[in-house]
Amino acid sequence: MNKVLIIDDDEELAGLFSEYLQQEGFAVDIAMTGHAGLQQALSGKHQLVILDIMLPDIKGTEILARIRLESRVPVLMFTAKGDDVDRIIGLESGADDYVPKPCTPRELVARIRAILRRTQSAATSRQQGPILAGPLQIWSEKRKATWFEQTLELTSTEFNLLETLAHYAGQVVSKQTLSEKALGRPLARFDRSIDVHMSSIRQKLGSQADGRSYIQTVRGQGYQLIKD
Known part of the structure; x- marks a missing residue:
């Protein structure tokens, strides 16, 4: 229970x-x-x-x-x-x-x-190996994520969002998909939850050498995790 x-x-x-x-x-x-x-x-x-x-x-x-x-x-x-x-x-x-x-x-x-x-x-996933996306490794069954071999301290929802992006690394993932898979509910109108969570994740990942974020916003479409 x-x-x-x-x-x-x-x-x-x-x-x-x-x-x-x-x-x-x-x-x-x-x-x-x-x-x-x-x-x-x-x-x-x-x-x-x-x-x-x-x-x-x-x-x-x-x-x-x-x-x-x-x-x-x-x-x-x-x-x-x-x-x-x-x-x-x-x-x-x-x-x-x-x-x-x-x-x-x-x-x-x-x-x-x-x-x-x-x-x-x-937590009950039977997946054996980690999800790999560049320097990101995610173990779904352990609820663990590492970035450049350093453990990421993520909230439950941040973990879900990053895990979803990692599954589709290099592809644009819509906010609707992220809401359904990470929050477990349809995206509500004017809901900024995902944007706020993404801002927090970006801070934890840091920036690339050229100053760009590892998570790109594609206007009108969604978010994309840069895997290389």
Whole structure:
């Protein structure tokens, strides 16, 4: 049974989501403060963390940053509805995806399952050797990636995106394909999640000798991983 941690000071909402998630077969823990949530998130007992960006004692982005120093556990953030700044900050801080408040329990479960489906299916992959794309090596079954023989520290979603690009190295991959394969959902209109994640991946890969990025944006089409 997958165990989910909800970090949210809204007792009524957290209780509603907890009840629904349990009906859908999840085990659920709730933390009402950021400090308590951070401690539980780092316990290694949960397959996914739901984190509210607005908490009374610590900002959600600060909690996420602390989690990312020690853990790759997938994090789904609650953000204010229509607030693009919150969404972008959350993604840049290492969130795997976001759900705007208010949202329906059904939408929340769909997002959770999409994230877990990607992380767990890769973890049980029978692939024996790594995916090779120039200096990039990816072991899907180990959720491990190296770049010029150095381990890359990637979030779950960043790993999924880079893995997808590596499969099609040298080819342009559309945002729709990246969203479906890496995020586990269709691309939503005006959704900038992939762009923000790609910006983070680019920073981690660095630049080529001529200053160009190893991941090229092809306007109106998608992204391309330069494999040579």
